Amino acid sequence: MKEILKRIKPKKEEIVEFQKITEEFLKKLNKKLKNAEVVLGGSGAKGTWLTKNHDIDCFARFDYDECSHKTMELSDMLEEGLKKAFPKIKIKRVHGSRDYFQLLYKDFEFEVVPVLKIRTLKEALNITDISPLHADWVNKHTKKLKDEILLAKQFFKAQKLYGAESHIGGFSGYTLEILMIHYGSFENLLKAAEKWKEGMVVDVEKHYPKKDALFNLNKSKHSILTLIDPIDKCRNALAALTKEKFLLTKKVARQYLKNHDVSFFERKPFDIQKLQKQAKKNHLLLLKVDPLEGKADVVGMKIIKVHDHLVRKLQDYDIVKSGWEWDKGEQGWIYAILGKNELPKIEERVGPPTHLKEAVHAFKKKHKKTSVKKMHVVAEVRREFTLLDDFVKNVFKDKYVKEKIKKIKIY
Secondary structure, eight states, X not given: OHHHHHHHSOOHHHXXXXXXXXXXXXXXXXXXXXXXXXXXXXXXXXXXXXXXXXEEEEEEEEOHHHHGGGGXXXXXXXXXXXXXXXXXXXXXEEOSSSOEEEEEETTEXXXXXXEEOOSSGGGOSSGGGGHXXXXXXXXXXXXXXXXXXXXXXXXXXXXXOBOOSTTTOSBOHHHHHHHHHHHSSHHHHHHHHHHOOTTEEEOTTOOSOTTOHHHHSOGGGOOSEEEBOSSOTTOBTXXXXXXXXHHXXXXXXXXXXXXXXXXXXXXXXXXXXXXXXXXXXXXXXXXXXXXXXXXXXXXXXXHHHHHHHHHHHTGGGOXXXXXXXXXXXXOEEEEEEESOSBXXXXXXXXXXXXXXXXHHHHHHHHOXXXXXXXXXXXXXXXXXOOBHHHHHHHHTTSHHHHTTEEEEEEO
């Protein structure tokens, strides 16, 4: 573990640079912002950030008494302050439950979220208002767990389990911190994960009597593993976790605990050669995707939707396996291993059953050459595209695809 921590913990010089640039950024913005104080949030505030991870979360905390009556204007007020503080820097506004902002300052990517400075949960007027309370709770319970949290984050990132965005469906940094506090160490977390059961509840602060959590929690907030938010007992912090990622967590936990191989902490790049080997005598379709700009969650979902659309279209080519690969700031990929790369020129299209006279009449009117097979009327139709590549290039022209990605091409 010491060797892994050496690789993933920021060195002293990196910490000094991080603090210097962050303090400089906060000072400049605070000078231009009215009725608010901008503070460090996220892993930066908790001291649980991984080396070379220079995405910095900040909260612009607006005075409750002065600004609670204009909660919908907080984003505009923050944007005005940002433009004054950084007039020469491109500021990106991202839509959310309350719009927030992203900008690059001295090679560090800052994300600034407007919130009301609340003292209790009841004062929150937006889900984002609660976020600083999360950081306070984590800091209170993790003084001796920082290294364990870093190990968990690196492990989950390497195994593609990190991120609560809908296109990932995994664990956020906050949920890993809650679980770490509950289980006490990285090793204990994996031992527990190996034995997790579907429908299980983790309630760190014991907000509910044992086994009563799901009864009290709104059904819409149930998930394959429910994690009661220690700050807000009505919220399931793991609501975004998918069954796929739940099962993968159990699998990799079991595998790692068998031999404690350090390779589990190393993220493997998208491996085209591995896919080519898996394809064997089948045909590998590999597509290079340039995603649109926007919120990572939304961009990721658009790539998934294009993948799903393509899979539906490719059924006749006998899909063996398909998938997608994308991480923020990286090249996107969609792939499919197919049993065929060419189809017959004539397609046999099955129509309605013969007893549906009106439907049969309409089908025959639409198609010239028909016959009856297995009590259905069948038509012979000439395919416009028979070769896989030609067919796929035509799918690229679909409005559905064009709306969701900037560029896609066969690799």
